[in-house]
Amino acid sequence: MPKPLSPWSIQRLARLALLPLFLLAPMLAHAQSLDAQDVQLVCNALGFLDPAAASGVVAVVYDPAISGSKADADAIVAAFGNGIAGEQANYTAKVVSSDDLAGGGYVAIIAANGAAGTKIMKIARARKILCATGDKSAVQAGKCVMAVSSGNEVEIVVNTSAAAAAGLDFVTAFRTLITEI
Amino acid sequence: MFPPRCKFLSLLLVGASCMPFCLSPAHAQTIDYSTLEQMFREPITTSATGQAQRARDVPANMVIITQDDIRQSGADNIPDILRYITGIDVETSAIGSSDVGIRGLNQADNPDLLVLIDGREVYLDDYGYVDWGALPVALSSIRQIEVVKGPNSALFGFNAVSGVINIITYDPLLDHENSVTGAGGTQNLREAYGVVTVHPNANSGVRFSGDITRQSEYAPYSSIYTGAVGTASNWSGFLDAEAKFRATNRLILGLGVTMEDGEELSAKLPGAMTEDRRRNNSIRLTADADTAAGAIAVNIYHNEYDFNPGASAVQLVDSKYVAQLSDTAKLNANNVVRIGIEFRRNAVTGSAIDTGKVGYDDVAASAMWDWRILPSLSFTNAFRADFLSLFRSGAISGGDPFTNADYNSTRLTGYSYNSGLVYRLSGNDTFRLLTARGLQLPSLVNFGSDTNESIYFYGSPRIVPSVLTNYELDYNRSIRAINGSAGIAIYHERLVDILAGPFDSAMSFGPYDVPYYVAGNFGNAKRTGVEVTLMGRTGGGIRYNLGYTTGYGEDHTSLEPAGHAPLGNINFARSAPRDVVTGGLGITIGEWEMDTSLRYQTAIQQARGGAGGFGAPNVLVTIPAYVSASARVGYRVSSHITVAVTAQQALSPALAETVNQKVGRRIIGSATGSF
Numbered sequence: 057m058p059k060p061l062s063p064w065s066i067q068r069l070a071r072l073a074l075l076p077l078f079l080l081a082p083m084l085a086h087a088q089s090l091d092a093q094d095v096q097l098v099c100n101a102l103g104f105l106d107p108a109a110a111s112g113v114v115a116v117v118y119d120p121a122i123s124g125s126k127a128d129a130d131a132i133v134a135a136f137g138n139g140i141a142g143e144q145a146n147y148t149a150k151v152v153s154s155d156d157l158a159g160g161g162y163v164a165i166i167a168a169n170g171a172a173g174t175k176i177m178k179i180a181r182a183r184k185i186l187c188a189t190g191d192k193s194a195v196q197a198g199k200c201v202m203a204v205s206s207g208n209e210v211e212i213v214v215n216t217s218a219a220a221a222a223g224l225d226f227v228t229a230f231r232t233l234i235t236e237i
Numbered sequence: 238m239f240p241p242r243c244k245f246l247s248l249l250l251v252g253a254s255c256m257p258f259c260l261s262p263a264h265a266q267t268i269d270y271s272t273l274e275q276m277f278r279e280p281i282t283t284s285a286t287g288q289a290q291r292a293r294d295v296p297a298n299m300v301i302i303t304q305d306d307i308r309q310s311g312a313d314n315i316p317d318i319l320r321y322i323t324g325i326d327v328e329t330s331a332i333g334s335s336d337v338g339i340r341g342l343n344q345a346d347n348p349d350l351l352v353l354i355d356g357r358e359v360y361l362d363d364y365g366y367v368d369w370g371a372l373p374v375a376l377s378s379i380r381q382i383e384v385v386k387g388p389n390s391a392l393f394g395f396n397a398v399s400g401v402i403n404i405i406t407y408d409p410l411l412d413h414e415n416s417v418t419g420a421g422g423t424q425n426l427r428e429a430y431g432v433v434t435v436h437p438n439a440n441s442g443v444r445f446s447g448d449i450t451r452q453s454e455y456a457p458y459s460s461i462y463t464g465a466v467g468t469a470s471n472w473s474g475f476l477d478a479e480a481k482f483r484a485t486n487r488l489i490l491g492l493g494v495t496m497e498d499g500e501e502l503s504a505k506l507p508g509a510m511t512e513d514r515r516r517n518n519s520i521r522l523t524a525d526a527d528t529a530a531g532a533i534a535v536n537i538y539h540n541e542y543d544f545n546p547g548a549s550a551v552q553l554v555d556s557k558y559v560a561q562l563s564d565t566a567k568l569n570a571n572n573v574v575r576i577g578i579e580f581r582r583n584a585v586t587g588s589a590i591d592t593g594k595v596g597y598d599d600v601a602a603s604a605m606w607d608w609r610i611l612p613s614l615s616f617t618n619a620f621r622a623d624f625l626s627l628f629r630s631g632a633i634s635g636g637d638p639f640t641n642a643d644y645n646s647t648r649l650t651g652y653s654y655n656s657g658l659v660y661r662l663s664g665n666d667t668f669r670l671l672t673a674r675g676l677q678l679p680s681l682v683n684f685g686s687d688t689n690e691s692i693y694f695y696g697s698p699r700i701v702p703s704v705l706t707n708y709e710l711d712y713n714r715s716i717r718a719i720n721g722s723a724g725i726a727i728y729h730e731r732l733v734d735i736l737a738g739p740f741d742s743a744m745s746f747g748p749y750d751v752p753y754y755v756a757g758n759f760g761n762a763k764r765t766g767v768e769v770t771l772m773g774r775t776g777g778g779i780r781y782n783l784g785y786t787t788g789y790g791e792d793h794t795s796l797e798p799a800g801h802a803p804l805g806n807i808n809f810a811r812s813a814p815r816d817v818v819t820g821g822l823g824i825t826i827g828e829w830e831m832d833t834s835l836r837y838q839t840a841i842q843q844a845r846g847g848a849g850g851f852g853a854p855n856v857l858v859t860i861p862a863y864v865s866a867s868a869r870v871g872y873r874v875s876s877h878i879t880v881a882v883t884a885q886q887a888l889s890p891a892l893a894e895t896v897n898q899k900v901g902r903r904i905i906g907s908a909t910g911s912f
Contacts, residue, residue, distance in 0.1 A: 233290065
């Protein structure tokens with residue numbers, strides 16, 4: 057009588073069967089910085105807030121204590137060019153140190169590399185504006201509301217607790233298309 | 238006590254009056270397809286579950302045909318676009334008349350496929366079919382054609398059996414689509430169509446579209462009615478106006494009006510063609526709002542279809558009222574629900590019903606729950622229950638085996654479901670395990686036909702909806718190396734209580750030995766199939782696709798006595814090709830676009846009436862295997878003007894796709910101005 061396969065054997069067979077798929081699967085890039093497509097994503101997402109964000113200046117915030125953060129902020133602002141049209145409004149960008157963020161009348165915040173944190177989330181909450189970043193772990197930790205990534209495939213992640221704390225609400229059709237955590 | 242129509246109107250008024258109270262803190266919204274597609278770099282759809290979803294996430298086997306695909310196909314009608322899609326069979330019986338089937342369920346006047354334009358049904362309930370030549374939609378006004386393969390009655394209701402095709406047009410409020418096309422070609426084709434969008438202010442938009450077409454039939458045609466049918470003519474025209482108005486930042490209202498008129502040769506049965514005259518009008522009201530309780534959508538419309546086949550004295554007027562209310566809410570990060578209620582009244586009058594009126598009221602409730610179990614795993618379930626009451630009034634012929642009381646006491650209950658497990662193994666691999674149950678409602682003629690022309694054709698209040706149950710496993714893989722994807726789908730479906738109209742059924746004899754035919758349920762069918770697809774694009778502007786489908790079906794019906802041809806239209810197993818290969822290749826070089834599509838299918842067999850008309854034994858006719866091809870060359874003269882030449886069914890002067898009219902080669906030249 058043939059011996060039944062052990063669970064380990066079944067697992068090994070399953071792995072072997074799936075091996076070609078894994079070999080073909082490309083490595084997922086993990087990038088925290090935002091490129092031009094990511095910036096366009098953020099601007100479009102502002103139009104799906106309820107109410108939609110008005111035209112204005114987006115603060116691209118860097119942390120002066122973190123090496124490379126300012127350069128990343130400069131690159132993000134450069135991606136705005138002369139301005140980006142969102143769904144219902146137009147946005148320009150300005151590089152702002154996290155130390156100086158409290159002073160401006162911004163319509164949203166984009167956190168450059170390493171800048172997402174409790175300091176800017178506190179301001180985002182107070183002003184009821186969106187904080188966006190390329191750092192998904194920062195969003196998972198509640199240090200920013202939205203993470204965007206437009207690499208292999210587009211991914212938008214929203215921390216619902218952080219959004220609620222900032223008084224932000226997205227329209228239903230947009231919410232069903234994104235990942236909420 | 239309101240008369241029925243007043244009752245319906247009063248229901249609508251009550252619904253409309255409660256809208257302001259339903260709409261608490263909210264943000265008016267329709268689906269902004271343009272922006273969302275730009276953001277997510279893939280089509281967005283609501284046709285799988287009712288919620289907005291990315292194409293990769295839907296718990297359904299879905300194909301989305303974009304406006305680029307439509308333009309590059311060069312086709313001047315939707316069936317000629319669909320015939321190159323894997324899993325779809327198109328049978329063209331005459332120049333303006335085609336039947337579209339999914340996964341082997343096809344027949345003359347196919348009743349198993351539900352077609353909608355922006356969620357408004359264009360399925361014709363009199364005989365139960367779609368008149369593709371009468372669709373009031375200009376190809377240039379279409380954003381995308383969403384094809385769901387497999388049942389989706391849980392969302393759309395009756396007749397979403399073998400599949401659903403939802404044609405999504407540009408939004409008059411959000412899109413700015415303006416173009417006019419003139420075309421001419423063989424078969425004396427003269428056609429003009431266009432779409433114009435006007436935005437009086439930021440909160441309103443009106444889109445006008447229209448088409449007028451005149452062409453000649455392919456060639457002298459054959460028919461068992463050869464003595465009665467005159468020279469076939471084919472012409473059609475429509476006007477459509479859609480307006481949307483942002484009433485407040487909480488509410489968008491819509492109004493649509495459509496008028497269509499035309500005449501065409503069509504097949505009501507294999508081998509039986511009639512020259513049909515029709516008028517096809519509709520009016521529609523919509524309201525969309527995003528409230529604290531979710532996205533609320535109201536969809537109310539009235540379709541009226543006046544049908545008069547010139548070959549007989551039959552004349553029918555089908556009148557349909559539909560009111561739908563739904564609420565889609567994302568309860569939390571992992572759960573989306575949608576609930577809906579619907580009322581519809583559908584009735585037909587005319588000589589086919591004697592001097593009577595036959596119809597039904599249907600009340601339905603539906604619910605959908607999309608549960609994201611893990612970030613990579615979602616489980617979606619949808620359920621719908623329909624409660625239908627038949628009614629009949631007016632005279633009934635003496636030989637009819639049923640009375641008005643038989644109709645007025647008939648109640649039908651039907652339920653349908655869709656269930657889908659979607660597992661995204663990685664960013665590239667998606668598995669779908671699907672099952673669904675769809676319902677095909679008997680047509681109004683099947684319910685209530687009452688014609689007495691020496692042979693009697695009777696409908697029946699005793700027939701029940703046929704049920705199609707589908708089981709399916711799909712796998713799709715995005716392949717970055719080819720900037721494309723590959724997929725495989727394996728399905729098994731079973732159709733129970735096959736419906737056959739009086740013209741399809743077996744002859745019986747009444748009390749005075751008068752021959753008559755009665756609609757009924759006549760057996761079962763099943764089919765198992767595999768579909769394989771591959772598509773991609775290169776950096777050099779080349780696009781390509783390849784598809785293969787194979788299927789095996791069996792019919793078990795009393796309509797096909799052993800050793801004989803089927804008695805009527807029900808012949809799925811032999812009339813579906815065993816193997817089909819489809820392919821497409823295109824390239825864009827500068828201002829030039831060149832595309833070609835091919836379809837090969839193996840031989841099929843269709844039954845057609847024998848000499849002598851109704852009652853004569855049917856004969857089986859073999860339609861040989863064939864290759865069909867189309868090609869288009871387009872040149873962008875300027876930023877506003879594009880010219881194109883298209884060859885449809887290019888490989889032979891005349892090709893038999895059915896036992897009816899052969900399909901001729903067509904050469905079409907067109908010029909499009911966009912502004």
